[in-house]
Structure formats: structure tokens, C-alpha cells
Amino acid sequence: MIRSTVLVLALAIASTLAQSPIFGQCGGENWTGPTTCAAGSVCVVQNPFFFQCVPGTATTTPAPPTSTPSSPPTSTKTSATSTASVPAQTGFVKTSGTRFTLNGAKYTLFGSNAYWLPLMQYSTADINTAFTDIVNSGATTVRTWGFNEVTAPTTFGAYFHLWTGSTATVNTGATGLQALDAVIASAKAHGIRLIISLTNNWSDYGGMDVYTAQILGSGQPHDLFYTNPTIITAFKAYVQAVVTRYVNEPTILGWELANEPRCAGSNTVASANCTVATITTWASTISAFIKSIDPNHLVAIGDEGFFNEPGSHNFDFVYQGTLGIDFAANMQIPTIDFGTFHMYPGSWGEAQSTWPAWGSQWITDHATVMTSANKPVIVEEFGIPSSGQTAAARETIYAGWYQTVLNSSLTGDLIWQAGSQLSNGPTPDDGYMIFPTDPVYTLMQSHSAALKARG
Ligand SMILES: *[C@@H]1O[C@H](CO)[C@@H](O)[C@H](O)[C@H]1NC(C)=O
Ligand SMILES: *[C@@H]1O[C@H](CO)[C@@H](O)[C@H](O)[C@H]1NC(C)=O
Ligand SMILES: *[C@@H]1O[C@H](CO)[C@@H](O)[C@H](O)[C@H]1NC(C)=O
Ligand SMILES: CC(=O)N[C@H]1CO[C@H](CO)[C@@H](O)[C@@H]1O
Numbered sequence: 001m002i003r004s005t006v007l008v009l010a011l012a013i014a015s016t017l018a019q020s021p022i023f024g025q026c027g028g029e030n031w032t033g034p035t036t037c038a039a040g041s042v043c044v045v046q047n048p049f050f051f052q053c054v055p056g057t058a059t060t061t062p063a064p065p066t067s068t069p070s071s072p073p074t075s076t077k078t079s080a081t082s083t084a085s086v087p088a089q090t091g092f093v094k095t096s097g098t099r100f101t102l103n104g105a106k107y108t109l110f111g112s113n114a115y116w117l118p119l120m121q122y123s124t125a126d127i128n129t130a131f132t133d134i135v136n137s138g139a140t141t142v143r144t145w146g147f148n149e150v151t152a153p154t155t156f157g158a159y160f161h162l163w164t165g166s167t168a169t170v171n172t173g174a175t176g177l178q179a180l181d182a183v184i185a186s187a188k189a190h191g192i193r194l195i196i197s198l199t200n201n202w203s204d205y206g207g208m209d210v211y212t213a214q215i216l217g218s219g220q221p222h223d224l225f226y227t228n229p230t231i232i233t234a235f236k237a238y239v240q241a242v243v244t245r246y247v248n249e250p251t252i253l254g255w256e257l258a259n260e261p262r263c264a265g266s267n268t269v270a271s272a273n274c275t276v277a278t279i280t281t282w283a284s285t286i287s288a289f290i291k292s293i294d295p296n297h298l299v300a301i302g303d304e305g306f307f308n309e310p311g312s313h314n315f316d317f318v319y320q321g322t323l324g325i326d327f328a329a330n331m332q333i334p335t336i337d338f339g340t341f342h343m344y345p346g347s348w349g350e351a352q353s354t355w356p357a358w359g360s361q362w363i364t365d366h367a368t369v370m371t372s373a374n375k376p377v378i379v380e381e382f383g384i385p386s387s388g389q390t391a392a393a394r395e396t397i398y399a400g401w402y403q404t405v406l407n408s409s410l411t412g413d414l415i416w417q418a419g420s421q422l423s424n425g426p427t428p429d430d431g432y433m434i435f436p437t438d439p440v441y442t443l444m445q446s447h448s449a450a451l452k453a454r455g
Contacts, residue, residue: 020053023128023189027051044189049178052124054189089188092296093253095337098370098377098411100253109253109378109412110448111139111192116428118180119148119157119205126422127183131190133420133436138448139192141253143380143414146180146196146242149206151214161206161238163214168234170241177245184251193253195380195414197302198239200259203266208258211235212268221271223263223324226282236289243294254337255294256302257286263324276308276326280333287335298337301330302380305341305366318348318362327366331373338375338411341366343382343401355384356397360404367408376411383416383432391439398440402447406454413451415444 020026020034026043027035028050037043037053044054091103100107112134117127134142149168150159158179161168171177180196187194200207201222208225215231216224225231239255246252261279263270287299308321308329317323331339343362345355363379370377382401384394398415405413419426419433427433434440 021125022053022055023124023186024053025050025124026053050181050185052185052189089191089250092250093193093298095298095376097374098409100338100376100411107140108448108452108454109141109376110414110444110451111141111143112137112415112418112434112444113143113381114418114427115143115145115205117142117144118183119145120428121157121175121179122422124182124186126420126424127186128190129422130418130420130427131186131192134418135190135192136436137418137441137444138452139418139444140448141193141195141412141414142187142418143195143197143256144183145200145205145259146255147199147205147207147238149199149210151210160242163210166215166230168214168238170238172241172245177242180242184246184249188251192251194251195254195256195300196242196252197256197259198242199235199257201261201265202259207265208261209265209268220268221274222265222268223270223274223278226261226278227273232282232285235286239286239290240293243290243297247294247296250296252297254298254300255290256300256340257283257290258302260304260342261301261324262304270324274324276321276324276329279303279324280326280329283330283336284333287333291335299335300338300340301336302340303327303330303342304381305339305379307365316350328369328373331369331375331377336375339366339370339373339377340380341377342416343379346384346388352389356400359397359401363401363404363410364408367410370411371409378412378414379405379410380414381416382413385431386433386438387431395439395443398443402443402450405447406450415440 018034019036019038021038022041025031025033026037029048041053041055043051045051093107094101100109114130114134117130147161148159149161149163151163153159153162158175160171160176162171184194203209209222211231211234212220212224215234216228243255263274283301290299303325305327306323306325307319308326309319310321313319327339327341330336343359345358350358366377384397386394415434416432419429419435
């Protein structure tokens with residue numbers, strides 16, 4: 001009984017494996033799985049490591065599949081690529097005044113964050129599920145992490161930069177940048193553009209303090225990341241490796257220098273030397289460097305958008321310049337194409353009763369700088385935790401903030417953060433996750449429609 005069940009299962013699996021499902025992998029270096037695609041999809045070469053079944057039909061019948069896993073029929077795949085009706089992903093997103101454009105038309109920047117996409121060793125099917133949920137929210141754009149600094153290979157998840165003493169090597173293997181390749185391929189197949197951040201202020205996934213600790217020793221001030229010449233060289237080397245790998249990839253909307261750069265880190269302090277000028281100088285240097293090696297992609301800082309207006313707004317700390325960010329000054333950097341800001345009134349100590357109005361003011365203040373700098377500005381992270389207030393109150397706050405984005409004419413927004421139910425359970429939930437069953441997801445759909453309809 002058991003034996004025959006196993007046999008039937010094995011046969012069922014074998015016949016399933018004969019073809020890859022839609023959005024499944026169908027080839028690439030060392031791929032030993034199926035090289036033909038389910039009906040209604042064709043195998044497209046996304047990059048040398050990753051061929052994918054994408055919806056569409058070849059206009060000419062491909063050669064009969066002679067499925068020899070070790071030597072995939074590359075010529076068949078190439079001809080399918082040119083004839084398949086896959087979502088167009090040509091042209092690079094550009095800016096025009098305070099808006100984004102794509103191939104001369106308006107590009108509406110709306111979507112969510114999904115930092116976990118390249119980091120969790122998800123299967124191709126799971127990555128596709130996540131992107132399907134994201135697309136169905138009305139998203140055009142997703143922000144994710146292009147970094148994970150480690151001092152030893154991880155036993156779970158991808159890492160991109162491995163440190164031994166003061167020397168780092170870029171992991172280009174299956175547990176490294178190929179995981180990012182797979183995310184980019186899936187984004188492309190779903191018509192999504194990506195904003196990719198290149199390091200982190202915080203200790204999550206390594207970040208800046210790994211550079212300072214490995215190169216200068218532990219316990220150093222966080223802001224030496226921005227000023228120490230050896231560290232700047234090391235960061236540039238990493239940036240160069242990632243940016244040049246994808247220099248011709250239009251699925252990437254833009255690069256971000258770092259997630260939330262500040263003078264101080266998670267467990268490291270700011271030196272007495274760190275001022276807003278420290279990070280403005282660093283952002284000028286690194287963004288100019290990226291432009292010198294990649295003329296195709298937009299560049300942003302990835303900061304929280306703090307203002308440097310000492311004494312203003314009843315001394316609310318996010319307006320005082322004390323954290324190392326001067327949003328208005330940074331918008332003047334010629335090699336920064338668009339501005340970013342974040343919005344977490346809860347984490348920033350604002351009284352809960354003020355969140356709707358406080359957030360609307362924060363959005364409007366950034367829209368004012370958007371207009372004067374004549375560059376796009378996006379609120380690229382914002383959220384309120386699902387615990388601590390009623391579901392109805394939470395929805396009302398999100399609805400009000402979305403309405404303020406429209407009212408203020410702000411360029412666009414990315415909520416923190418997307419969530420999906422995958423084969424092994426939900427994506428990482430930090431209390432801000434928005435699954436498709438969440439009423440806020442429905443709000444996202446109507447807001448995206450309103451943003452796309454806006455002139
Ligand atoms: C393919 O296998 C070879 C030999 O094991 C290895 O060197 C190479 O890195 C592999 N390529 C990928 C994309 O995993
Ligand atoms: C602070 O600046 C002074 C003067 O330029 C310099 O000697 C010192 O090394 C700096 N300290 C740090 C932590 O950057
Ligand atoms: C947006 O503008 C409309 C029309 O002027 C106004 O009624 C509404 O209160 C505004 N809402 C927000 C959240 O700014
Ligand atoms: C957005 C983000 O990554 N925030 C985290 C940064 O690091 C600090 C300290 O580890 C956390 O408290 C934040 O949640």
C-alpha cells in the first residue's frame with residue numbers, strides 16, 4: 001500500500017516535472033529541471049542563469065522539445081523570446097520636472113516595499129506569488145534590498161557581501177546575486193520596476209556598521225562610514241559590482257545609496273563631527289560615482305527625509321537636523337534624481353491622536369520641497385502597525401494619508417510593506433504587513449487607480 005502510493009506520487013511528480021508551470025524556471029546554467037513550459041507560456045531567457053516560463057505564445061511552433069536537462073535547447077528559447085507576447089519592459093524610467101516618465105509617457109510610481117524578496121531563499125513559484133499579490137494591488141514599483149553584509153556564510157537565506165577581516169568578496173553564486181537575478185526576472189515578467197537599496201543604516205542584514213567594524217574595528221562611531229577613505233573605497237567596490245551587473249536592465253527603476261542613512265546606527269553612536277553636511281557630502285560623492293558607471297538608472301538617497309530647520313515645528317526632532325539629514329539640501333545634489341522620505345509617527349514618538357494630521361503635514365511639507373526643487377519626491381516607506389488601534393482607525397489613517405498624497409500633488413508612494421501567504425507560510429511580518437485579505441489592500445487598489453488617473 002505504502003509502496004504503491006509512493007510510486008503513484010512519484011509518477012505524478014514526474015509528469016508534473018515534464019513541464020514548468022507558468023512563471024516557473026525552464027533553464028539557465030546548471031538547471032536540471034524541465035526545459036519546456038506549460039500551455040499558454042513560453043520559455044524566455046531572462047539572464048544566463050534563469051530562463052522563465054512567461055505567459056504568451058510563440059508565433060512559430062518551437063522545435064519539438066528534446067528535453068535533455070544538461071544541454072537546454074537555447075536556440076528554441078531565444079526564438080521564443082523574440083516572439084512571445086510578454087509584458088513590455090523596455091526603456092528606463094526617467095524624470096521630467098516633479099514626475100517620472102517611461103518612454104515619454106507618464107509613469108505612476110505606486111506600490112510597496114518587499115525587502116525580503118531576494119533574501120529568504122524563496123522558490124521561483126513563491127516569488128511569483130508575491131509579485132502577483134503586489135501587481136494585483138495596483139503596484140507599478142517595488143522597493144527591495146540589494147545588500148546583506150555577513151562575516152560568515154549564512155546557513156539560511158542569501159548574502160551578497162562576505163567579509164574576512166577587512167576584505168570583502170561579492171557573492172555572485174546561487175545564494176548571492178543570483179537570488180537578486182531571480183527577483184528581477186520575476187519583476188520583469190510581472191511588469192514591475194524595482195528600487196534597490198545598496199546598504200543599510202541599521203544592523204539588519206549587516207549594513208554600514210559591518211564596514212566600519214571590519215575595516216576599523218568594532219566600537220567606532222557609525223558616521224566613519226561616510227568619511228573614512230578606506231570604507232568609501234570598499235563601499236564603492238560593492239556598489240560597482242552590483243550596479244554594473246544590471247547596468248542595462250530596465251526593470252530597475254533606480255538605485256538607492258542606503259536605507260535610512262543617519263549619523264548614528266543601531267548600536268553605534270555618532271561622532272561629534274557628524275552634521276547634516278557629512279551625509280550630504282557622502283551622498284554627492286556616491287551618487288556621482290554611480291552616475292559615472294551607470295548612466296541609465298535614476299539615483300536616490302533612501303533617507304527618511306528629515307528637515308534641518310532648527311527651532312521649527314515646536315522643536316519636533318524630525319525637523320531639527322539632529323539626525324544628520326537635511327532633506328532640502330540633499331534635493332539640490334545634481335546627481336540625486338528624486339527625493340525620498342519615510343513616515344512612522346508611531347516609532348517617532350508622535351502622539352497617536354495626531355497621526356492623521358501629523359502625517360498630512362509631513363507629506364505636504366515634502367511636497368513643497370518637491371515643487372521648489374522641481375524633482376520627483378516619493379514617500380517610499382510609511383506605515384502604522386496593525387496592533388495598537390482598531391482596524392477601522394488604521395484604515396481611516398491610511399485613507400487620509402493617501403488622500404493627502406493626491407491633494408498635495410506628491411509624486412508617488414510605496415507602503416511598508418507587502419505580504420503574501422507562500423508555500424511555507426507568510427512572508428516576514430513585522431506588524432506592518434499588508435496581506436491581500438487586509439482592507440488596506442483594497443484601499444491600495446483604489447488609491448493606485450486615483451494616482452494613475454491623476455494628470
Ligand atoms: C554550475 O556548476 C559549476 C560546477 O559545479 C559551478 O562552478 C558554477 O558556479 C555553477 N553555476 C551556477 C550558476 O550555479
Ligand atoms: C573629527 O574631526 C577632527 C578634525 O578634522 C579629526 O581630527 C577627527 O579624527 C575626527 N573624528 C572622527 C571620529 O571622525
Ligand atoms: C483633500 O482635498 C479635499 C478637497 O479640497 C478636501 O476636502 C480634503 O479634506 C482633503 N483631504 C486631505 C486628507 O488632505
Ligand atoms: C526600517 C528598519 O530597518 N528599521 C530598523 C532599523 O534598525 C533598528 C535597530 O535595529 C530597528 O529598531 C528598526 O526597526
